[in-house]
Structures are given as structure tokens and as C-alpha cells.
Amino acid sequence: MNDLIKTILSHRSIRQFEDKLLTDEQIKTIVSCAQAASTSSYIQAYSIIGIKDKEKKKKLAELVGNQDYVANNGHFFVFCADLYRHQLIGEIENKNVIPSIESTEKFMVGLIDAALAAQNAAIAAESMGLGICYIGGIRNNLEEVKKVLKTPERVIPLFGMAVGYPVQETDIKPRLPFEHVYHEDEYEQSQEAYLKQLKGYDELISSYYEQRTGGLRKDRWTEQMANMLERQNRMYMKDFVQKNKLDLH
Amino acid sequence: MNDLIKTILSHRSIRQFEDKLLTDEQIKTIVSCAQAASTSSYIQAYSIIGIKDKEKKKKLAELVGNQDYVANNGHFFVFCADLYRHQLIGEIENKNVIPSIESTEKFMVGLIDAALAAQNAAIAAESMGLGICYIGGIRNNLEEVKKVLKTPERVIPLFGMAVGYPVQETDIKPRLPFEHVYHEDEYEQSQEAYLKQLKGYDELISSYYEQRTGGLRKDRWTEQMANMLERQNRMYMKDFVQKNKLDLH
Structure with missing residues (x-):
């Protein structure tokens, strides 16, 4: 097993960071790594917003539901789907790109x-000894985040990523x-096998939680998922996305 | 710069592979790395289908628009968004998860x-000396791919990934x-700066193409994007996704 694979397999979310900011060079390296990823037909349909301003960080931490590590970290990134530049490109090249966009x-x-x-970006940061946590919570209130x-x-801001020097283990x-996630040649056809x-x-998962909590918690994964999915969360999303003129047709 | 970052920054798509299959161990390592990525609220809402069957590979190569490297590679993966298992979970846990899904x-x-x-998966494969190419072309004809x-x-099958031993450079x-992709504290507000x-x-980009093609090609990026986006491609997608009971409300 090579070091890169070791880094990938060692991933865990980190939610507590030292009070030490990333340098501009570190930020630039992380963003360059992000940009090196494949992009559909060279379209590069995303933007990254990095938050240095303390007040903005605090405001975002409130908006995601008072997650302290959104305010206190080495740097906070927000990853956005972005077709705004392609709209401008249509204008400057005088082509009708709107139906496509x-x-x-x-x-x-x-x-x-x-x-x-x-x-x-996540893997690059982790290879530099930093910890990361994706923050889907920015989708709790996208009107305000925007x-x-x-x-x-x-x-559309999609998710945040808190990055910093980890203090937790x-x-x-x-x-x-x-076998459940990886199917050979075709999707698993036996519901019996699937349920097993x-x-x-x-x-x-039940015994994992039991061991970690000294028996306080032993929920099954399917139970956890069913409870989560029964709650109807962020149901405003379709309206929001369409108001921002994406996913319309 | 560490080796992981070097691997990431060296990424290029590979479209020609040696006639040598990946071993089951290599496939398992790549899938384990895929699974180690963060997942929203632990939901793990995806599946990966790996194609070994030669006839299926040929069929997929036809469906994406006769891309030879979809048939000839070390292994072909298809990554799918997957909420089918969560539908089953609702049934076995007796909770109404449908509006959420x-x-x-x-x-x-x-x-x-x-x-x-x-x-x-891509980065792990590249760290093993393999080359990869994402295949968005599987979205050309998702009814048949399904x-x-x-x-x-x-x-929903989202994209393929051809993996193998590279013969190209x-x-x-x-x-x-x-500066165009990375914004500090807020999205770039000056359209003038943006257009510049x-x-x-x-x-x-124009001089990049000119140098590589001996002057045969020197299109600008915005020109390339405008031409691509003017063509209305895969406009059946909304119907397809909704027929598969996702993105409905």
C-alpha cells in the first residue's frame, strides 16, 4: 500500500482545530490541486470561495446551525457549482447558451x-498534515449564505470545507x-442478497457505536438512515435552484 | 511539494491503455479508496458498477459514441447516484422516506x-501507476446504459471511468x-476584472493549442465553451431523472 492510498484510507472528519491560520501558499496549493481534477468537456463549472473575514465566518457558522468549527479553523472554503461565467461567455461570444446552461x-x-x-482539495490538505470536514450544513439556509x-x-454554494491543524483524534x-457498493457487470439483482x-x-455499525459509547448508543445504520430520511430536510432546494436559473428543463 | 500533491498535479486523462486487466486486488483497493471519501450524513448514496464482461464493455463503448477506450482498458467503472437502497431501508424500517428521497x-x-x-478512486489509481479517463459520454444514452x-x-449512472496501464503520454x-476560480471572502463583484x-x-489557451498543433488550431477557451454550450446536449436528462424518481420536488 503506497502513502497516497494510506492517506486516503486514513480519512476521518476533523471538527476541532488549532488556532492557526493556513498561509496563502497553503491555500494556493490546495486550490491548485482542486483545479487539477478532471472537468466535464473542460467546462470548469465551479468556483471556490475562501473565507478569511472573521465576521463572515461567524455568520456562516450561525447559518449552518451553530457549528463552532465553521468559525474556528485554519481556513474555510465554500465550493459552488458555477455556470455564471458560462452565461457571460455566451454574451461575449454572441451565442445562445441559455437553454444549455x-x-x-x-x-x-x-x-x-x-x-x-x-x-x-481534501486529500491534498490531509497530505499536508491538515484535517478537514465537509459542511453540508451550508445548504440549510442558502438564501442567507448567498x-x-x-x-x-x-x-449554487454546495458545501463548505473547514480545514486546519487537527487537535482531535x-x-x-x-x-x-x-459487495454492497461494488457490483460486478450489473447491479445486484437479488433483493435477498442485498438485504442480507x-x-x-x-x-x-451497532457494535461500533456500542463499543465507542460504552453501550449508550447502539443504533443500526438502516435505523439511523430511516430516521434521518423521515425528516424532510431542505425541501426548499428545488425552488432555490430554479430561482437561481439552474435545473430548469 | 509532497508526492501526493505531485500525483494530483500530474493528472491528465489517458485514452489508450495496454491490453492488461487490473487484478481483483487492485479493483478492491480502488473501491476501498472510493468508499473512504466523506459522505453526507453517512448516507453513502452511490454505487459503483465494474464491468468485466467484454460484450458489455463493447456495448457501452458503442453507447457513449464509439469510444474505443471504453471497451479496451484495464477495468471500466460506472459511478451511480443511488437512493434505491434508501428506499428499501424505508420499507424495512417502516418509515416514510419517499418525499425525502x-x-x-x-x-x-x-x-x-x-x-x-x-x-x-481516480487519485488512488494514478498513485498505482495507472491512468484514468472519466467518461461523461455514458449520459448520452442513459436509457440504454441502464x-x-x-x-x-x-x-442514475452518472459517469464512467476507464482505468488501465497508460501507453500514451x-x-x-x-x-x-x-484568481478566477478562487474568490476571497465573497464572489468577484467586478465584471470588468472577471472578463479580463x-x-x-x-x-x-489559444497559444497552448497553437503550439501543440503546429498552428492548425488556436481556438480560445471562451469560443470553445460557447460553441459547446450552443449545442443543446442531453436535454432529455430532466425527464430521465424524474422518470427514475429523483429530483422531483
């Missing part, structure tokens, strides 16, 4: 491009069984 | 989860300027 296909491209870039970041139409959370894999995973 | 928010989560996993992969409802394509950055990039 407003399609579900290009919305998907923006999301995928942004996420590929972000994961390169005001803070002043993003134009056709730009957290555990690696076990993932779904290999979930059952095995439930036992693993 | 069908939301735009969870569609976005599936895309982001799948892309984070894919980029870990038949080949036999994916159930609530699963390709160039690294220059990315948008750092694009102009500088256009000059860079």
Missing part, C-alpha cells in the same frame, strides 16, 4: 465538477460492505 | 457523494487562472 444535465455537470475538485458570499445567479467510520448485506452492516 | 436536495447529495468517491447495467429506479491542460481574467486565459 439551464438544463438538468449542466446542473449535474456543475455539481460533479465541484465535487471532484473538492475531493482533490447574501454573505454575494454569489450571482447560476451559482477521531475514529474512522466503517463503510458499507464492499444491509443486515450484516447493521450488526457491524 | 425524491427531493432535489437528496439528488444533489447522491451526485456529490458519487463524485467525491470517484475522485478518490438496460446494460440493470439498475433499478432511483439509481498526454499533456496537462492549463486550468482557469487561480477570461481574456488572459483565452490568450493562454
